[in-house]
Amino acid sequence: MNYLLRRYIPAVKWIPQYRPQYLVGDVTSGIIVTSLLIPQSMAYALLAGLPPQVGLYASILPAIIYPLLGTSAVLAVGPVAVDSLMVGTAISQFAVESTPEYMSLAITLAFLVGGIEILIGGLRLGFLVNFISRAVISGFISGAAVIIAFSQIRNLLGLQIPSTESFFELFVLLVRNLPETNLINLALGLASMGILFYFNNPLVKQLKRLGWSDQMILPVSKSAPLLVVILGTLLVWGLRLDEWANLQVVGEIPAGLPSLNLPNLNLETVELLLPAAIAIALVGYLEGFAGGQALASKRREKLDPNQELIALGAANWGSALSGGYTVTGGLSRSVVNFAAGANTGVASIITGLLIAVTAMFLTSLFYFLPATALAAIIIMAVYRLIEVGKLRRMWVYDKADAIAWLATFIIVLGLGVEQGILWGTLIALVFHLWRTSHPHIAIVGRLGESEHFRNVLRHPVKTHPEVLAVRVDESLYFANAKYLENFINSAIADNLEVKKVLLVCNAVNLIDASGLEILEGLVADLKSLGIELYLSEVKGPVMDKLKKIGFIDYLGKDHVFLTTDQAMRTLTTN
């Protein structure tokens, strides 16, 4: 019981070990993350087609629940950009933005995402995401970032354009509506971007030159989004830009905490949302776990992937119950949390409580907050996700990865995030299988008088005309066993003197049933030509299976040698 508690509720372990000296770091970082989270959560909610307060609601319970169940001490859970895009795309197919129906679907979706994450984690299937290669992840995040940035350009320009997941459609709409740009809206947006850029880079360098410590620079630099929000709000309010310049503002936000509600789970809705929920659960876990792990290894912590799934799933359930939408761990806010000195999950709990206070008492302050400032915040947050540099490196290092990146990126832009991940993953798998289906196979010979046998094409080795020694550098399985058979058949058709074929198996970690069948066929076919097959350096587990199925008896016990040296000495003297 105690073991189960400690395993499934990590807080049982860390809360009793909490020490007073942790508190300063936890409070400081809790405040800094909050200042970042307030504008971001509202901006991401708008990106998902939801009212801004939903972003706040999604930042309260999840931030409090995650640290109790999660295995990372510094992961900051809340709304994130890519998930918000996917939520918006999924729901806008079935309901009109800012209707109660749309909101209800968002809550149901968050609940489904949570359920799927808890299910996968409970079944300990978290390893499945390892099948999505880095190239595909980088490609889809870059593609999603381009779509998000582009979708915000309409807010920056003050244009009324419906949201769309297809980059190309959006591009056409933007160009067509360009003449209707609201210039004051654009100016305010560009100014916001300027402030964000300045605080993020030049200011940090200047303060460093002035001798400020990193601990002091961080709160200043990370306060930029809050500053943009405050300045933009004051400007709109002071000049009444919302009235005479037709500037879009956030407007009325109901004050108070969200009421707790059970999501609407009728079968029809679940069926509609399930495919999107699976994709969002996967992407959310990918982002959250990647963020948590990047920081965990810096802190010499061990993260449990399946427990992380359960914790993120519970956070999503918390969000759904309290009128929020899909959440996950955000890398950038988690890095800030870590850098600001968070010691434990208490930092995240403080963030959640501060957001609750904001939702209760401060929402009226956001009435004049201009949408263009939020667009600027999103654009400056996502442009770093467009990893063109990584593509360039992959092109140099491994063309197959670069092609998978590009394919994913293009499919994300054309068909959306889900399709991009699906097809990118399949493309990467096919590339990988194609490579292992053409394993390196070498005819080997003795190196001088040594016991070493090396490739005849690369080394000056001695061979024997009657004995063909072949080394295959891969496990034998269905996709490559035929390739080995063809290689041996070609080799003996070219060397008519061959009377014995020796298969050197030191790189064979596995022989599956297809491989076994082909080996059996090879033994029989060679025998009909008066040629005998021998094996050397068969690994223990492989040998056990071959013995069990009777292949070794079929081959002949004296046809198997421990070392290649021993085999060649025996076979060439007989």
Added chain:
Amino acid sequence: MNYLLRRYIPAVKWIPQYRPQYLVGDVTSGIIVTSLLIPQSMAYALLAGLPPQVGLYASILPAIIYPLLGTSAVLAVGPVAVDSLMVGTAISQFAVESTPEYMSLAITLAFLVGGIEILIGGLRLGFLVNFISRAVISGFISGAAVIIAFSQIRNLLGLQIPSTESFFELFVLLVRNLPETNLINLALGLASMGILFYFNNPLVKQLKRLGWSDQMILPVSKSAPLLVVILGTLLVWGLRLDEWANLQVVGEIPAGLPSLNLPNLNLETVELLLPAAIAIALVGYLEGFAGGQALASKRREKLDPNQELIALGAANWGSALSGGYTVTGGLSRSVVNFAAGANTGVASIITGLLIAVTAMFLTSLFYFLPATALAAIIIMAVYRLIEVGKLRRMWVYDKADAIAWLATFIIVLGLGVEQGILWGTLIALVFHLWRTSHPHIAIVGRLGESEHFRNVLRHPVKTHPEVLAVRVDESLYFANAKYLENFINSAIADNLEVKKVLLVCNAVNLIDASGLEILEGLVADLKSLGIELYLSEVKGPVMDKLKKIGFIDYLGKDHVFLTTDQAMRTLTTN
């Protein structure tokens, strides 16, 4: 030009080398295969929902075209059971059996199958079929054989039941209609099966005991289907069973050669049939090439997979042009061809000509041929394809293969052959990837005073508390790189004294971009903990790529060692 001719038209090579002494074997085997092919081709045409003469038409041009283009001297090309089932299932979705529309679709389908095979062969993509594992092939052939045998039971019982690809539907229909069984029909069918069984096995043994040679036994044993056809026909004709006992007979078959026609290739029809055509092309090639190769290795011939695709494709085009349907190389008839002494493709050409003579002059003899005799021939031909023994062996040898076999088999029975192959292949790939995603990783230590380093868990080895030497037995790629990272992170979290981690790379054939990224992250993370990463025994091609992308400079040139022995001596003395 000459080279291209010899490559794409192998007959240019073998016809000039033809010697008179080949003729006896070629003529004998041509006649024996014909006697087998006449009843089989008509039976398979009926299985595909086509009139029996279509089976004959499909056995003329294909048998003449294949030897001119194919690389196997003994492959017997014509209608086969599994393809016929798939053709019937595909077309019966779009047209009613024995209508001109149905016939026209069958011709178009054969043309499409041929086109796809020629395209795949021309693009040299024949290796793609290697991704279908033996377990999946055996599973789908077994499943198809069960469906075929069951579909013939209705003819054996004399029941009028529509054809269906779903085994379970068919089963229900059969049971429901059982009371209407035509007992005379059943008796004649069972008697036919008895003759076929007796000739196939007990008779062969008896003749052997009498001292007959294999060359004399073969024509007798293989004449059983023809004998059943002749006896059945005589019986029905003599007793007028078709009239008073309501026995189904083949009926009127138009005499004469088929007229040459171009297939109907309107876009709509092509779209309808394309998915089925792709599946049939794939299955046809799988069967044909497997048959050809089984015999080629016995004859020390080399088959070219892509040229085989082109030859089979051309045979299908020939069939389509002459009113036939989809063909491929049949394993059982090819084995007979080989065993009867066929020396060259002339045997196949003789078969084609004899079938043409049959179509011209002998079709009226088949009027009274009972359908139940053809059903018996099909059942006795396909029951050997149900490879339960292979499943049992796989279960002993490799559970993953056995599960893939079963899954394919069950899906073929429930959803049809195409779905079975598709899902079976995916399941087998997932199993394989899952295995390589959990590679064997060992912490290694020095064996005695030797230069050998082995697994600490299996051998009494010496380790050093500050140096952790880790050997990974698999290439590093996206699906397993994370697994290695987790392994190392766990290992250093458990061994707090560790100051150096040595990665032994002798089994790493490839590091993809995901693997590289994880290695880079590992270097940085370890560094932040005061731990250095070292590599040893990196293979040449892997090293080249790591150097090119700058990883070796990033790691430090002195962090890479040629051998593990060298690495350990250096790292433990510093």
